[in-house]
Amino acid sequence: MKYYVLYILLFYSYSVWGQVVIPNDEAKIDNSAELKIYTSVTSSKGVLIPQLTSLQMLKINSPADGLMIFNSSDKTFEFYNLDSLSWDRIGRISTYTTALSPPLVKFNGECYFNINTKTLFYWNAKTSSWVQIPTL
């Protein structure tokens, strides 16, 4: 499959593929995955996504919503948030205001930061409420 990618770049165009498995092995297709990358158990490999410095990241011309890169300056994964027009770290804590409260989709241990009160909350499923984590 690597050779396909090389081929595409050589001809300076793009191509559309459906349900790709890397390395190419149709037996490994998973119906729920548009793209599946697998690796051997004993000699494992991961995935590299584009690595950009902060400056290179900020210079991307009109990034797509959800575009993901690895920020090599900060060693962190970031995605473009088209709502806030900013690059956000994957895994960052959400922020809300008192007026605009967090969404109802909650799970145990989910946190958010209230910008108005400058305080941190976590979701307590047992009591079904947001609980403030006090500072010392």
Place this chain on the structure above:
Amino acid sequence: MKLIGELLFVMIKKILYTVLVLSLSVSSFAATITAKAGGGDWNSGATWDLGHIPLVTEDVVIPTGITVFSTTGVSIYNSISVSGILNISGGDFIVSGLRTITINNGGIINVTGGKNLSFDSNTAPGAVLNVNAGAILNISGGVIQTNTWNSRYIYNYGYIEVGLSINIDILYIYNYNTGTMVVHGDIQGGGSHMWIYNYGIFTVDMSTILYKTNFYNYSTARFMVFGDITLGEGSTFNNSGLVQCLNFIALSNYTDFFNTTGTLIVINNFSTAAGRCPGYSTNLGTFYYGSVTSLDLYCYNFLTSTGKIITPGRRIWLSSDFIGYGLQSDGYVIDKWFDLANNYGFKMKEDTYKPTLRNSLASNVNFNPVVSFSGGQKHMDLDGNTLFAPTKGLAMFSVIVPTSGSTGKAFICDYGLNPTYGFGLGYSTTNAYSYTPTNSSGAENQITAHGRSTKPTLLSHTTLYGTALNQNLGISDGSLSSINTTLTNLTTIDDPEINNAANSDGTNGPFTIGAASSNPSTDDFEGTIAELIVYATKVSTNVKNATESFLALKYGVTLDHDYLTHDSVIYRTYDVTYKYDVAGLGREDYNFLHQRKSKSVNSGAELTVSTALIDNTQFNQKSITTDIAKTLSFLVWAHNGVALNNRIYKFSDYDFNQDSYLQFSIAGLTATTKLIVADDEAFTQNVYTISPTSFNDPNIVYKLPARYNIDITKARYCAILTAGAASTPGVIISSVAPPSIENTAELRVYSTDKGVLLPSIADPSSIVANPPTGLIFFNSTHNRFMFNAGTPASPVWKFVGAPLSQTSTEMSASPGFYLGEIRYCNNCTPKAMWLWNGTSWKALKHD
């Protein structure tokens, strides 16, 4: 004291207003008499529209374009408003009664023949002389005087020259920012004193005595005395601006001395009478001196330890931005060029050889005027004065813009007969060169130069006598080069080495600027000279570099070494990466440096920085009204030399506590192009983006906010966020036709019902050796994504989104990346999770 001065100013204004209203109400009964077209004799009725000589009750008007003269003096009883020219000789210009004299923009009053401006005994309190911006009052050979005490006011926004002294009882002189006053004598209040409030330029071209005078020199002001200042009986010296003189003599009976926030430069000797110590506690301010004389040991120790000694002193210092008379108009033919080193006045004898001041968009160098020596063998000299370098060595520095000229030698300055006798500095169509007398074991240094360019060029020559015999010539004009010569036996440059008598042509002075002293007709320099500094002694490496730094900063020339002040304080460290198109803003009162706007003079430089909103029609520093707040503050920038779209600029600020405006002239930007600023060149620390203040293709302006208390180890990096060209899309993986092509993605996986699976690994230790930083996989043991946050050699596997673990030092140095970020502090008390609330880290409560 400044506050008191200002209060007084307000009070005076109020009184003045009342007086003016009173005056107007009285004057309203008076008739107006106006000079007719063609002008003529004041004392002829035919000159005036009312057909008679002006009466004491009449208000006189001389309109624009009309010249009136009087050979018997003029007395003004009511008022006079001059927009044309009034030439007075044969008698004084007498202000009598309660009157207002106004010289309007373009108007001139000349009082010649040794006659005076007199406020006579009939002058009531409140008589006012207004010299508006663009107006001239020239009392060429006389004084300003009063016969009796009463309050009189001079408000100068233009130009006043007084041939002799000012002898006044109760006079208030306000010399505002745009005003220049030139006095050729003493400044003497009468029994009831005189007050001078200077906000502009006040020049005395000889020694002067302050007698019963309170001299307030405000922060924008320069009080330049080309001679000594004697602080005499009943006088107060209150400086918060810049004062320079040759010697400063404080007599025993002066009243007060304050230099608290000012800079006082005494080139030679500062002396004070027994029992009087002008400087005490904090009121000495910034004080430079050649030597100090005081009978009081305590005072001597205080003055010498608080002040800064000048060593070595400049022997010649000619600067185009201070010809002396404050006239900055383009084309002004220079009669005399004041030597800021306070040793010489450079004067020309014949009009045809006088150089010309150039002050225009086309000729100025880094927003500073220049003096043109082009055409007609323009040159100037020291009259009969000599300039030897008898001990230790010699150093010459000059900033020039060469144009064309002979292929032979062309002298910027010359003394003696090159190269056998004397010394000089030159720049011809072929070479830059300098020389010391070859028949006394001196040498000539040459650098092939003119082919390089005709752009602003900094030349620097140093000679050392004695055991470390050495001579160096350096040139900076965008590229840099220098040549070093080892001398054999040069020990002095004095009369025999110059051989003045044998080699001067007799009509031109021995020391010449703009041509050879022995042969000005052929070896004349073509181009403009912005500045010339000569030390008639050796200079240390620090002084050499400091002098070059000052000139380079002022004229936008790029140097290849540290930038430092006269006091050897480094304000910009040489940076091997960021070394291109260096320019800066800065203020250093000792050098009269106040650079409010700068752009590298190198071709292709695209960045202009100013303390104020950038107006591209402004070509002179002095028209920029936003000052640099304090002396010894600098903002210097350079870039890394890569292509414009990836260029990074480094700003080194040294105590520069104010906003600045950055204008980039780059084609192809848009009104939304932003500037990114950070503490590091990777743009990770204190990153913020700035939207343009204005955009007028190709000029885009950003405001760079002040950052306080920064030291030299810190710098800011800026880059323009020029959006890259839309990229070629990469690979799309999708079972259906995607709705759009995302040019910013190398890989796009599109689906509305499927996801992506990354390699699922149970244990990172199974990953092959040397995994690159950023390698990501799904950890199936913990059911979380993991990546290498370390290096290939020593991987650190972290969960994506995991809080950072840092020391307290690391945390205090780094604010949160986002509101609500949580970090673990691994050496804090308590070792706890900490929350970033936007302003500080707060420890979260724990058991």
